[in-house]
Amino acid sequence: MWMTMVYLTEVWKLNFTHAAAIVNLYWAIVAILPVGLQFLVDAFMGNYWMVLVSSFAYSAGLGFLSMSTPPVLAGATGTCSAYEPECIGQGQKILFYTAVALIAVGMSGHLTSLGEFIAEQFMDSQSDLEDSMPCHFFLSFLMVILVPIAGVFAIYYIKPWSIRYGIPAICTLVATLIFLTGSCSYHTHRAQGSPLTTLFRVFVASASKIFRRCPRDASQLYERRDDGYQISHTPCLRCLDKAAIILATQPLEQQQNNRWRLCRVTEVEETKSILCLIPICTTFILMGVVSSIGNTYFIEQGNPHESQSWTHKGSSSNPSMVL
Numbered sequence: 001m002w003m004t005m006v007y008l009t010e011v012w013k014l015n016f017t018h019a020a021a022i023v024n025l026y027w028a029i030v031a032i033l034p035v036g037l038q039f040l041v042d043a044f045m046g047n048y049w050m051v052l053v054s055s056f057a058y059s060a061g062l063g064f065l066s067m068s069t070p071p072v073l074a075g076a077t078g079t080c081s082a083y084e085p086e087c088i089g090q091g092q093k094i095l096f097y098t099a100v101a102l103i104a105v106g107m108s109g110h111l112t113s114l115g116e117f118i119a120e121q122f123m124d125s126q127s128d129l130e131d132s133m134p135c136h137f138f139l140s141f142l143m144v145i146l147v148p149i150a151g152v153f154a155i156y157y158i159k160p161w162s163i164r165y166g167i168p169a170i171c172t173l174v175a176t177l178i179f180l181t182g183s184c185s186y187h188t189h190r191a192q193g194s195p196l197t198t199l200f201r202v203f204v205a206s207a208s209k210i211f212r213r214c215p216r217d218a219s220q221l222y223e224r225r226d227d228g229y230q231i232s233h234t235p236c237l238r239c240l241d242k243a244a245i246i247l248a249t250q251p252l253e254q255q256q257n258n259r260w261r262l263c264r265v266t267e268v269e270e271t272k273s274i275l276c277l278i279p280i281c282t283t284f285i286l287m288g289v290v291s292s293i294g295n296t297y298f299i300e301q302g303n304p305h306e307s308q309s310w311t312h313k314g315s316s317s318n319p320s321m322v323l
Contacts, residue, residue, distance in 0.1 A: 140307020
């Protein structure tokens with residue numbers, strides 16, 4: 001996707017602001033989507049299935065991106081095959097934006113589960129690892145590392161955009177299929193529930209008792225004393241303490257069975273801790289603004305200097321590819 005900024009400005013002839021908005025929106029989705037994907041991993045899918053699904057999404061996205069270039073579907077759409085704005089029809093635009101969304105899902109899925117999945121393979125003993133781990137596991141991830149490095153050097157000599165996007169699509173699909181062949185031998189763990197579920201339960205339980213008054217004594221709130229892991233009550237965000245109110249109109253055993261109506265003080269305090277991190281997380285907005293410059297502005301600056309620093313050296317290639 002680091003080539004997309006140049007592709008949009010050179011082929012689509014978009015202005016810098018429009019192209020940068022598309023690229024920055026893509027990176028914003030990649031940064032935010034792992035929060036939701038992590039919930040799916042913890043609650044339902046597990047790391048293996050997330051890696052597999054995101055790999056196929058990534059491969060399909062790169063394939064659609066290659067198909068969105070003018071020469072590929074020129075005959076089917078009735079458009080010209082030149083890399084010009086008038087040769088890009090509505091079908092190519094739909095494929096392009098679909099590809100960007102799929103690539104964002106694929107990259108977010110890898111950021112969410114790939115590292116944890118690799119760690120799961122080394123959790124068992126070394127002897128079991130040597131006996132049961134097939135060589136294609138290492139081969140698949142070796143390709144993930146080597147192919148992008150080779151692509152950085154090869155892309156400088158490849159001119160057609162359909163091939164520039166097509167080669168990564170083929171390589172990613174091959175790596176995914178190699179990874180799939182070792183499915184029976186990978187060490188996987190079942191989903192054990194997401195911490196976000198606790199967050200939602202506290203919100204639902206406190207909202208269901210919104211008209212109840214919190215007791216002055218925090219010891220009257222619900223807590224499992226036999227559990228070794230406990231967090232002491234804090235006075236902040238007392239509106240969430242209502243999730244731990246024990247109703248006098250119902251038996252305690254009945255309330256304990258409905259975890260969406262009664263939460264422990266420890267669970268309430270964990271939710272408070274997460275909410276207190278939100279102001280700190282807002283500081284990452286400035287970091288996102290700075291990092292977006294590297295994906296758009298810096299790459300685009302290679303084009304105006306082409307005639308000055310590259311053409312006189314006998315090279316007519318786009319220096320942005322090297323940057």
